[in-house]
Amino acid sequence: MAAVLLRAAARATRSSALFRAILASPRPLSSSSSSCAASTAASVPGAATQPHPRAAAAGDGGDEGVPDTEVVGGEEEDLRGRIFRLRLAKRSATEALERWAGEGRAAPAAAELRRIARDLSRSRRYKHALEVAEWMKTHHESDLSENDYGMRIDLITRVFGANAAEDFFEKLPSSAQSLEAYTALLHSYARSKMTDKAERLFERMKNANLSMNILVYNEMMTLCISVGELDKVSVLAEELKRQNVSPDLFTYNLRISASAASMDLEGFKGILDEMSNDPNSNEGWKLYQNLAAIYVDAGQLVGSGNSLVEAETKISQREWITYDLLLILHTGLGNRDRIKDIWKSMQMTSQKMTSRNYICVLSSYLMCGQLKDAGEVVDQWQRSKAPEFDISACNRLFDAFLNAGFTDTANSFRELMLQKSCILTSRQECSS
16 A cells, blocks of 8 residues: 555656555555655556466456547547557557558657557556557567666556566566666565565665666665565665665655654654755755654654554554655645645545544645645544544644744634634744
């Protein structure tokens, strides 16, 4: 679940199944990205060079009467349009490509096929995307890049599963087993929570003297969070420092998620300090940093009597906290639509909302100036049965905004709560 994580913010979050899955869909977390995301935190499984019986079932439907192609304005569409018109997964993109080439047309270039495969993947047409990628390999093998092999592994995972992706990777010539291909397979393992295989592949990558980048470490951190092995996140963080690998914002998000889930306030604050001293720090990071601090102050993550983690539900609660941190990450990045997507995902899970969850999404909406959405969250909170609406938590959030210097946001929050017949009182104002 935390791996759905991974996919989410753009390329930098590709490594995380936790983030990428959240970016890809509003369904509950299951780990990308991402990063990133990551991304994507999650990028689900995918690949086999031969037809597989399970592929035909993916996205299959009963619309037998749908034609393979359509005519628009009296003229047949281009190649991309023809493939997208296939609609049903059981129809063959390979056959469409063969017909296209057999009609006396110019053979599609590798760059065009690459774009079509990526567009299909973005539309979750994974089987057709894989067929296009395989056709490209057959007809343009000399033009394939490292990214093409990585994309192929990802598509194979999505269509056939992680084991098929592993088989494809192992059959690649050593020259094609690049960092990109390794990372794609690692993501496949992380997404499927194959911890042992992921750790063995991680060691293999280090022994192969590959120039490891932050995407690899983000993948491993995402996996550790998704399976509840939070202590390994700090170990990975120390290793990337020794290897002089620069963290990205998603790396900090993962580390903060692990500290929050462990109720480690000192570790949490230490990571925030580290962020502030990072030479790559920018305005987005600083906003994220401030929001994370507000999250701790208002949510009171740590302390006897405040911990919501029960022994028998530790892993699910850890994954649940990751939702909160993803909200903060996207707020810092200014991704307003993603805040709404993640909030919808949280409401779709079986977990009971806590005041901390409401505080987190409420602060995200307020920081983005989305007062209407913030008001709807307050309404939902007031109607909720467990926990009951907590005005003291709202007061803590109000104080946290003031302490962080977000006076305008605090005033907007006060006005919003007045509309809801709630009066906020600030400790700062009372003491002045």
